Each structure stands twice: as structure tokens, then as C-alpha cells.
Amino acid sequence: MNPEQFVQALQEKGIELNDRQRGQFNDYFRLLVEWNEKMNLTAITDEPSVFLKHFFDSVSAAFYVPMEGELTLCDVGAGAGFPSIPLKICFPNLSVTIVDSLNKRITFLNELANQLELTNVRFVHARAEEFGQNPAYREQFDMVTARAVARLSVLAELCIPLAKENGRFVSMKGAAAEEELSDAEKAISVLGAKLEDKYSFSLPIEDSERNIFVFRKFKKTPKKYPRKPGIPNKTPIQ
Structure with missing residues (x-):
């Protein structure tokens, strides 16, 4: 997917990019490749793959979940x-x-934000488990996202505590997502959320499977979650 195809594919989904936004994506690609030579950010560095597997794939969440309005999002x-x-x-x-x-x-993200002139972005160096127990961030966000970070049973414990009551947790997954969802049912319930919607689609060109799960938080997360760093991964909520 070249940059022109990317713009067109988003247009077909109702997302119109202006010249500035197109330039920001081009600069994002350039900086990603540049910094990737100094540190391991991604295994994907050729332009068609970055625009498809990173940029288009990331924006695909907005095909199903409304992003309009003054939303706070934690990634x-x-x-x-x-x-x-x-x-x-x-x-x-x-x-x-x-x-x-x-x-x-x-x-890298700080430099990226400066170069792209992004406003209302902040980057926090922390373990997700500790971040989720920090009162400055806990239950503060309208939407929490994660893309292929860990199995859903683990991810739920890291993400759901950050969502406000009635906020959403949006999990972006590849294949085998249904099996992960089944394993995570108990954890999602314990943490105060429930599945609201799920969407399956194929990434264009390469036709690989993608799944998006949208969870709605209906009550506060018990204070003990997330547990200490490393524990959710070793012993997911069963």
C-alpha cells in the first residue's frame, strides 16, 4: 500500500486527510525508518508495509469505534x-x-510529536501495572487501546483499570482472537467490563485476518487490579 493508496483507502471509509495530515504520515514513516537504525522499533520498515500494517491497521479501529469529540485516549x-x-x-x-x-x-515518541507538531499528547515511561494504580491515570480515560501487546486475559488487567466508568477498552487482534476472548471472559467480568461489540475484517492487499473487540466498562475496577508488575502475565485472572 503506497501513500496514495493509503489516502484513498481511508477516503473510502469516510476519513478525509488534508495536505498537512498526509505530510504528517510521510514524516512519520521517514522518522520511523531513521530511528529504527539506532534502536529496534519495528521489524517492518519498507514503505508499502508500514502504510498498510502500521498506519492503515492502526486507523482501522476508527472504522468501527467513533473517534469524534473531545475524547481522552490511553494507549x-x-x-x-x-x-x-x-x-x-x-x-x-x-x-x-x-x-x-x-x-x-x-x-522517539517525544521527538516524533515535536516533528509532527502534535498537541495534546503525553508519553509516560512506566510499567503498565504501576501506571494503572496511579490515581492520576486510573479510571481517567474515555477510551483505552492496545494492539497485539499480550494475550487478552493479561491485557484486560492492564487496560480496563484505566478506563472511566462507561468508558471503553478497544483491543486490536489478529487471528486466534476468539480463543483469546474465551480465555479472558472471567478477567473482563472481574475487572468491571463486558463485551459490547466485535468486528472481524481482512487487511486489504495481504488479506490477513483482523479482529477488534470493544468492551464497555460498567463498574469500577476492584482496587487490587492491576496486580504488581509481572504477575498478570505469569498468572492471568482465571
Whole structure:
């Protein structure tokens, strides 16, 4: 998918990019490749793959979940900024917070935000488990996103505590997502959320399977969650 095809594919989904936004995506690609030579941000560095597998794939959440209005969005373990930075470029109204455990990725994201002249973005260097227990962030966000960070049973414990009551947790997954959903049912319920919608589609060109789960938070998360760093991964809620 070249940049022109990317713009056209988004247009077909009702997302119109102006010249500035197109330029931001082009600069994002350039900076990603440049910084990737100094640190490991992504294994995908050729232009067609970055525009398809990183940029288009990230924005695909907005095909199903409304992003209009003054929404606060927290992206857990975003790495090089996916999905939240492509979403922020398309929807400048979003107020984005990214939490990541690697400081060098935070350094990249700060530089990226400066170069792309993004406003209302902040990047926090922290373990997701500790971040979720911080009163400054806990239950503060309209929407929490995560893209292929961990199995859903683990991810739920890292993400749901950050969503406000009646907020949403949007999980972006590849194949085998239904099996993960089945494994995570208990955790999602314990943490105070329930499945609201699920969507399956194929990524264009390569035709690979994608799944988006949208969970609605209906009550506060019990204070004990998330547990200490490493524990959710070792012993997911059963």
C-alpha cells in the first residue's frame, strides 16, 4: 500500500486527510525508518508495509469505534506509537496518553510529536501495572487501546483499570482472537467490563485476518487490579 493508496483507502471509509495530515504520515514513516537504525522499533520498515500494517491497521479501529469529540485516549504499550499516533493524526481532537516501559521508545515518541507538531499528547515511561494504580491515570480515560501487546486475559488487567466508568477498552487482534476472548471472559467480568461489540475484517492487499473487540466498562475496577508488575502475565485472572 503506497501513500496514495493509503489516502484513498481511508477516503473510502469516510476519513478525509488534508495536505498537512498526509505530510504528517510521510514524516512519520521517514522518522520511523531513521530511528529504527539506532534502536529496534519495528521489524517492518519498507514503505508499502508500514502504510498498510502500521498506519492503515492502526486507523482501522476508527472504522468501527467513533473517534469524534473531545475524547481522552490511553494507549498501553504503544511501542512506536501504534495505534494511537495514526489515530491522532486522523482525529486531531483526540487527547492521547501513551504508556510504555522502555524509555528509548518514549524518547522517539517525544521527538516524533515535536516533528509532527502534535498537541495534546503525553508519553509516560512506566510499567503498565504501576501506571494503572496511579490515581492520576486510573479510571481517567474515555477510551483505552492496545494492539497485539499480550494475550487478552493479561491485557484486560492492564487496560480496563484505566478506563472511566462507561468508558471503553478497544483491543486490536489478529487471528486466534476468539480463543483469546474465551480465555479472558472471567478477567473482563472481574475487572468491571463486558463485551459490547466485535468486528472481524481482512487487511486489504495481504488479506490477513483482523479482529477488534470493544468492551464497555460498567463498574469500577476492584482496587487490587492491576496486580504488581509481572504477575498478570505469569498468572492471568482465571
